Amino acid sequence: MKTKAVGRLIVSVAVFLFAFLLIVAGCGGEKGLTIKSGVLMMGSDTTYPPFENMEGGKAVGFDVDLATEIARRMGLKLEVVPTAWDGIIPGLKTGKFDILMSAMTITPERAKEINFSDPYIDSDQSICVKKGSPIKDENDLKGKVVGVQLDTTGQFTAEKMEGLKEISKFDTILLAFEALEQGKIDAIINDYPVNAYMSKIRGKTEVVKKIKTNEKYGIGVKKGNEELLKKINEALKEIKADGTYDRIYRKWFGQPS
Helix, strand or coil: CHHHHHHHHHHHHHHHHHHHHHHHHCCCCCCCCCCCCCCCEEEEEEHHHHHHHECCEECCHHHHHHHHHHHHHHEEEEEEECCCHHHHHHHHCCCCCCCCCCEEEECHHHCCCCEEEEEEEEEEEEEEEECCCCCCCCHHHHCCEEECCCCHHHHHHHHHHCCEEEEEECCCHHHHHHHHCCCCCEEEEEHHHHHHHHHHCCCCEEEEEEEEEEEEEECCEEECCHHHHHHHHHHHHHHHCCCHHHHHHHHCCCCCC
């Protein structure tokens, strides 16, 4: 009897553990809302102010505030997972986090790998130079060294320009600005909101030309996770409708969206 009872106990424990593992796996599956219960994990390259950067060990920025509000309306708490730009899409695809939000432009190439939410902000490219530079537009960049962040739409824009001496690629936009201020490069081509913000807070550079590209940022979600994508779009729509979006926008950009 004792042997049979122990056997039944072992079988019961095994069944329980199997069921538990199925539940845990379901949390990170294509239909699940979050990998970790009660938490929306967001992968972000936190070197891109004012959208996301680290201050005192904490992630801050426009994207962080917007994502925090989206998570709250979904009944979740946001957790930012700092991730290098070149690893951010792979990280989402392998389940290291639930969403990707990192000032990422929606492009056909990226949309083949991940799904995007409805656009949440417009952006264009721009030319940023050191104050006092004779460079005023694209024509003045001929024969010059232009800095970009690696694998961004700033790089893609620069690669379409003719006559550049060199395109210098940096892992982060902060490194590009340091190089510009030190005279190692002649200009930066990068998203307009970021170039404008960085020039304002650092005081050594200025935006001389805005390049219209009609870019829009989106929140990345793993392919197949339609339920999560739907919840994000619903929250984003509510945030825009009730004025919360404009409040967050003014906090970081100082003007109505």
